Amino acid sequence: GAVVSQHPSxxxxxxxxxxxxxxxxxxxxxxxxxxxxxxPKQSLMLMATSNEGSKATYEQGVEKDKFLINHASLTLxxxxxxxxxxxxxxxxxxxxxxxxxxxxxxxxxxxxxx
Amino acid sequence: AQSVTQLDSQVPxxxxxPVELRCNYSSSVSxxxxxxxxxxxxxxxxxLKYLSGSTLVKGINGFEAEFNKSQTSFHLRKPSVHISDTxxxxxAVSGGGGSYIPTFGRGTSLIVHP
Numbered sequence: 001g002a003v004v005s006q007h008p009s010x011x012x013x014x015x016x017x018x019x020x021x022x023x024x025x026x027x028x029x030x031x032x033x034x035x036x037x038x039x040p041k042q043s044l045m046l047m048a049t050s051n052e053g054s055k056a057t058y059e060q061g062v063e064k065d066k067f068l069i070n071h072a073s074l075t076l077x078x079x080x081x082x083x084x085x086x087x088x089x090x091x092x093x094x095x096x097x098x099x100x101x102x103x104x105x106x107x108x109x110x111x112x113x114x
Numbered sequence: 115a116q117s118v119t120q121l122d123s124q125v126p127x128x129x130x131x132p133v134e135l136r137c138n139y140s141s142s143v144s145x146x147x148x149x150x151x152x153x154x155x156x157x158x159x160x161x162l163k164y165l166s167g168s169t170l171v172k173g174i175n176g177f178e179a180e181f182n183k184s185q186t187s188f189h190l191r192k193p194s195v196h197i198s199d200t201x202x203x204x205x206a207v208s209g210g211g212g213s214y215i216p217t218f219g220r221g222t223s224l225i226v227h228p
Contacts, residue, residue: 006157025170034215043204043220062186093157102148103216 002028004096005104013084014114020080021109023094029074030096034103035067038091050077084113116141116207120219128227129197135190135222137179137205140195147188148206148216149179158204164188175199 003026013019025034028072048069049057056069066088068080072113081088089112095103121136139145146165150158162173169181179190189206202223206216 004157041221041223046155046215047225049215057201095158097214101164102160105150107157108155114224 002096002098002104004094004106006094006109008109008112009107012114015085016083018026018060018082019084020078021092021111021112023077023079023096023106025075025096028096028098030098031079032097033071033075034091034097035069035077035079036095038093044093076082081108081111084111086113089113116145116221118205118207118217119176120205120222122222123220124223124225125163126225126227127138127195130194132141132193133191133195133224137188137190137219139186139188141207141209143209145209147181148204148208149173149177149188150189150204152202152204157183160189183192195224195226199224204216
């Protein structure tokens, strides 16, 4: 099956610093990847759709200058949380779309901002 | 627009008992339906999906779900649960309105007691 990896799996940073999270499709090419945010005991909230070679499409209410998305290749999308603050602490999950409208999810990245 | 309702936020059950996790959706067009499982601090793993064809879908780990178009439901069932099935379960729908981006339910926490 299709495998999606994320790196790092867990990151702790100081307030005001920037953090980059990588999402890779390991055995397939993904023209479209998605970034989700999940708060404890809640569902996934779609943040943005990442399209290879073009600008990401952000959902309403998501600050694109705060959450920078780059999809430079067919196997890699990155999410950079700029000037992170404690309220940005969350579980970030990426996914990559294959055929049949199925998405394959990465294992997630736990971000803790102190 | 499409939406998903998972009626139960938490379902406690004893080991080896049967379980049903309920999911209802709303969409004006044909949809694709999914059930995902999430273990603590991990990403989402696909349990099963309905795209077309037989309304009874069998998935991994002994789970199955039945698509009922008239009741707009896609309930997940397992005849005998194990302690290891304790996890968060998400129902998702995509394809409504031509969008392949899934909409997730709020999740149901399955708690299996010994």
